[in-house]
Structures are given as structure tokens and as C-alpha cells.
Amino acid sequence: MSSTTDNTTTDDDATDARPRELLQAANVKKHFPLNEGLIDRLLGDDRVVRAVDGVDLTVHAGETVGIVGESGSGKSTLGRTLSRLYEPTDGSVVFDGQHIETHSGRELRPIRRRIQYVFQDPMSALNPRKTVGQSVARPLEVHDIASGDEKWKRVADLFEEVGLGPSQLDAYPHELSGGQRQRVGLCRALVTEPDLVVFDEPVSALDVTLQAQILNLINRLQREFDLSYLLISHNLNVVRQVCDRIAVMYAGEIVERGATADIFENPQHPYTRSLLDAIPQIDGDGTRADRKGLDGEPPSATNPPSGCRFHPRCPEFIDGSCPGQKPSLQDVEGDAGHEAACHWLDRSEAERAAHTPPSTTEREVIRSESADD
Structure with missing residues (x-):
């Protein structure tokens, strides 16, 4: 049967x-x-x-x-x-x-x-x-x-x-x-x-x-x-x-x-990447190797920054879109249920890899121009 x-x-x-x-x-x-x-x-x-x-x-x-x-x-x-x-x-x-x-x-x-x-x-x-x-x-x-x-x-x-x-x-x-x-x-x-x-x-x-x-x-x-x-x-x-x-x-x-697994293996937001980069590691000889922490202090909760709230500290600052536009959570391609709120998600990985963030002085000019707009 x-x-x-x-x-x-x-x-x-x-x-x-x-x-x-x-x-x-x-x-x-x-x-x-x-x-x-x-x-x-x-x-x-x-x-x-x-x-x-x-x-x-x-x-x-x-x-x-x-x-x-x-x-x-x-x-x-x-x-x-x-x-x-x-x-x-x-x-x-x-x-x-x-x-x-x-x-x-x-x-x-x-x-x-x-x-x-x-x-x-x-x-x-x-x-x-x-x-x-x-x-x-x-x-x-x-x-x-x-x-x-x-x-x-x-x-x-x-x-x-x-x-x-x-x-x-x-x-x-x-x-x-x-x-x-x-x-x-x-x-x-x-x-x-x-x-x-x-x-x-x-x-x-x-x-x-x-x-x-x-x-x-x-x-x-x-x-x-x-x-x-x-x-x-x-x-x-x-x-x-x-x-x-x-x-x-x-x-x-x-x-x-x-x-x-996606957050640890494929972090997309610069803040997440900075947190992961700051985790202490153990070298091959058994000694503790401290990693670089995130520069700056968290923003005021009374008067948070415009646009992306992380932009004043962001090591991957892009341009005027960072202080000028608040990013929304978007799907990360290839990772089901993985979302990040970052303007880099609108751009290619090649562009991100080749990007050199502006200097502190250049950032101030960008922020000022963004505020004027």
C-alpha cells in the first residue's frame, strides 16, 4: 500500500x-x-x-x-x-x-x-x-x-x-x-x-x-x-x-x-561598527589588546542633533545628508529582518569602502550649510 x-x-x-x-x-x-x-x-x-x-x-x-x-x-x-x-x-x-x-x-x-x-x-x-x-x-x-x-x-x-x-x-x-x-x-x-x-x-x-x-x-x-x-x-x-x-x-x-549573527557579522550602522570595534580582544600570546573606543560624548537628550543623531561623532560621516536628513530604518540587502538607519544604505558598498570622511573643519562647514538650508 x-x-x-x-x-x-x-x-x-x-x-x-x-x-x-x-x-x-x-x-x-x-x-x-x-x-x-x-x-x-x-x-x-x-x-x-x-x-x-x-x-x-x-x-x-x-x-x-x-x-x-x-x-x-x-x-x-x-x-x-x-x-x-x-x-x-x-x-x-x-x-x-x-x-x-x-x-x-x-x-x-x-x-x-x-x-x-x-x-x-x-x-x-x-x-x-x-x-x-x-x-x-x-x-x-x-x-x-x-x-x-x-x-x-x-x-x-x-x-x-x-x-x-x-x-x-x-x-x-x-x-x-x-x-x-x-x-x-x-x-x-x-x-x-x-x-x-x-x-x-x-x-x-x-x-x-x-x-x-x-x-x-x-x-x-x-x-x-x-x-x-x-x-x-x-x-x-x-x-x-x-x-x-x-x-x-x-x-x-x-x-x-x-x-x-547579522549584527555581529554584517554591521551596517557606523555606531554599531564602533561598538563592535571597541570590544577588547585577546592576542595570540594571551595578552589583552584594547581596541579603539568611540570618540566624543553622546548628544544632549534635550536638544539632539538634527538629521542623523550620530553625525557629530560618526567616523563615516558622508555629506550634508547626515546633518540635514533623518534616516529611517531600511532593510539590509541579503539579511532578512536586518534593518539600519543610515544614509550609507542608499549608496553602494564600493562607494562606502572608498570614502574618506571630511575633516573636522570641513564637517563644521557642512553642518553650517545644512542648518542654513
């Missing part, structure tokens, strides 16, 4: 095969008033710090998305805004099909259970007057998930899951090491059985050995609990180890995004 296999795929099957979009952000902005005093308001001083200034981002179920950039790029503010620790100034945030950008109070309560945040410094997130066991157990009470013996069993099971012993349930935060406190932070995030965990520099305060342990633990927990992650870090080696996709932020905007 012979049999045939129907390889026809229906539209419904194709839809079901795609990863579910768990979090969708569209044109998200978070601006902070620079002056809030009575005199400033009377004088009409409405300047703002544009910490996040129009970000689109998607996190699919089961994946890890990394947000990278220098200090002040807006990555932590973005994480707190998407998890609704901050209220967005503008834009939409959709979590599992539900708009949450305008939620507050009681409406946010079920969302807070499903989106958890792990802070950079677990010491600051733990009550020094309570044992770490009490701190981890508290969300179970707040969300009416468990109480009594069941509550403590859940906490003890999680402690064991992350490599902490039963005796540490009664320890106070100051009695634990940095690595142990970070494990407690993981327990506190996982205890409500969330769908999405936002990590803000989860290993930046740890030595290299402990970093590897925590990152391996984060990876294992994702598989075991079917979690989605948004991981914020300035350390490109960290995001390379754990992230499926990466978004590169500069001055409140995403300037490049794509699969991790």
Missing part, C-alpha cells in the same frame, strides 16, 4: 507556525520634563529630556531580544516604559494582544504579574529589613497566588531551581554575595510565573566567572519555564551569548536591529 503526503499549507497553518508576537511597541516615546518648578511653568519652559524618542520593537514568544548601547542611550528607560514601570509619553504598547500604554492602577495589576523586571542592582530592589525569602514571597501575596505552606513551598522550590539553599531563605540581602543576590532577583521575577522578563544589566556588577554562571542559568530557566526575555546591556559579548535578536540604541532611537 502506498501513501501520499499532502504538503499544502493553509493560511491558518502558516499563521500558527509563526512565533506569537508577545510584545509590540510602536512609536514609543518617553520624555521627562526638564523643569517642573512654578516659575519655569509660568515662563512657559516646556523643555523635555527625550530619553526614548519613537521606538518600534517586537518580542516574540520564547525569544530573547537584546537592547544595547552606551550609557544614556535610553535602553533602560525603554525597558521600564515597555514593562509599564514608566508611563509612555506617546506611542502604543501591546502585550499579548492588549493595549497597556494607558493602563494604570487596577488595570495594570494582571500585567505586572505577567511582565517582571530584574534590576541591575538587586540590593536596591530588596528590602534590607526583610529576609530574601520574605521578599520573594511577597508578590505571591500581592497577586493572591498562594499563601501559607503553599507560598513557602513555591519559594523554596524556586530557590533550589536557581542554586540557592534552604538556609538562605532566612538570610538578609547584606548577608549574600552579589551572585546570590542576583539569583534571588531571578526568583522574585519568576515567582509570579510571568511570560516576559526584562533584565536590566543583569551581570554588569559580577566578575566574568559569575557572569557566565548567571547567563547559563538565565538560558536554562527560559527553556524550562517557556519565557520570553528583553535583555538590556552595554556588553555586546553578553547579548551575543544569550540573544536571538539585537536592537542597537543611540540617543533614544533604534539605529540598527536584526538577528544576532
Whole structure:
């Protein structure tokens, strides 16, 4: 008897095969008033710090998305805004099909259970007057998930899951090491059985050995609990180890995004290239070879540069289009899902390779002419 296999795929099957979009952000902005005093308001001083200034981002179920950039790029503010620790100034945030950008109070309560945040410094997130066991157990009470013996069993099971012993349930935060406190932070995030965990520099305060342990633990927990992650870090080696996709932020905007391999192997934005060039390397004799860092300082978030916000520091500055026109995210040829916001994407690779950036004096003339236009 012979049999045939129907390889026809229906539209419904194709839809079901795609990863579910768990979090969708569209044109998200978070601006902070620079002056809030009575005199400033009377004088009409409405300047703002544009910490996040129009970000689109998607996190699919089961994946890890990394947000990278220098200090002040807006990555932590973005994480707190998407998890609704901050209220967005503008834009939409959709979590599992539900708009949450305008939620507050009681409406946010079920969302807070499903989106958890792990802070950079677990010491600051733990009550020094309570044992770490009490701190981890508290969300179970707040969300009416468990109480009594069941509550403590859940906490003890999680402690064991992350490599902490039963005796540490009664320890106070100051009695634990940095690595142990970070494990407690993981327990506190996982205890409500969330769908999405936002990590803000989860290993930046740890030595290299402990970093590897925590990152391996984060990876294992994702598989075991079917979690989605948004991981914020300035350390490109960290995001390379754990992230499926990466978004590169500069001055409140995403300037490049794509699969991790594409970002590392085929970076298109000069800022991304500069970040990668600054990663320390180990020479053949085992000595550390420091790489050249990026010159200059990040721009003012109150008065960002015109055009491409990176142009005052850009080592690949082209011409008047850089300060005169703001580039939009465009597809990178040959890399599915890879986008960059750079005027070089409108030009050939040969032209880019042969280009000699203008001198500092020439740049000032170009900027001045661009401003006059």
C-alpha cells in the first residue's frame, strides 16, 4: 500500500507556525520634563529630556531580544516604559494582544504579574529589613497566588531551581554575595510565573566567572519555564551569548536591529561598527589588546542633533545628508529582518569602502550649510 503526503499549507497553518508576537511597541516615546518648578511653568519652559524618542520593537514568544548601547542611550528607560514601570509619553504598547500604554492602577495589576523586571542592582530592589525569602514571597501575596505552606513551598522550590539553599531563605540581602543576590532577583521575577522578563544589566556588577554562571542559568530557566526575555546591556559579548535578536540604541532611537549573527557579522550602522570595534580582544600570546573606543560624548537628550543623531561623532560621516536628513530604518540587502538607519544604505558598498570622511573643519562647514538650508 502506498501513501501520499499532502504538503499544502493553509493560511491558518502558516499563521500558527509563526512565533506569537508577545510584545509590540510602536512609536514609543518617553520624555521627562526638564523643569517642573512654578516659575519655569509660568515662563512657559516646556523643555523635555527625550530619553526614548519613537521606538518600534517586537518580542516574540520564547525569544530573547537584546537592547544595547552606551550609557544614556535610553535602553533602560525603554525597558521600564515597555514593562509599564514608566508611563509612555506617546506611542502604543501591546502585550499579548492588549493595549497597556494607558493602563494604570487596577488595570495594570494582571500585567505586572505577567511582565517582571530584574534590576541591575538587586540590593536596591530588596528590602534590607526583610529576609530574601520574605521578599520573594511577597508578590505571591500581592497577586493572591498562594499563601501559607503553599507560598513557602513555591519559594523554596524556586530557590533550589536557581542554586540557592534552604538556609538562605532566612538570610538578609547584606548577608549574600552579589551572585546570590542576583539569583534571588531571578526568583522574585519568576515567582509570579510571568511570560516576559526584562533584565536590566543583569551581570554588569559580577566578575566574568559569575557572569557566565548567571547567563547559563538565565538560558536554562527560559527553556524550562517557556519565557520570553528583553535583555538590556552595554556588553555586546553578553547579548551575543544569550540573544536571538539585537536592537542597537543611540540617543533614544533604534539605529540598527536584526538577528544576532547579522549584527555581529554584517554591521551596517557606523555606531554599531564602533561598538563592535571597541570590544577588547585577546592576542595570540594571551595578552589583552584594547581596541579603539568611540570618540566624543553622546548628544544632549534635550536638544539632539538634527538629521542623523550620530553625525557629530560618526567616523563615516558622508555629506550634508547626515546633518540635514533623518534616516529611517531600511532593510539590509541579503539579511532578512536586518534593518539600519543610515544614509550609507542608499549608496553602494564600493562607494562606502572608498570614502574618506571630511575633516573636522570641513564637517563644521557642512553642518553650517545644512542648518542654513
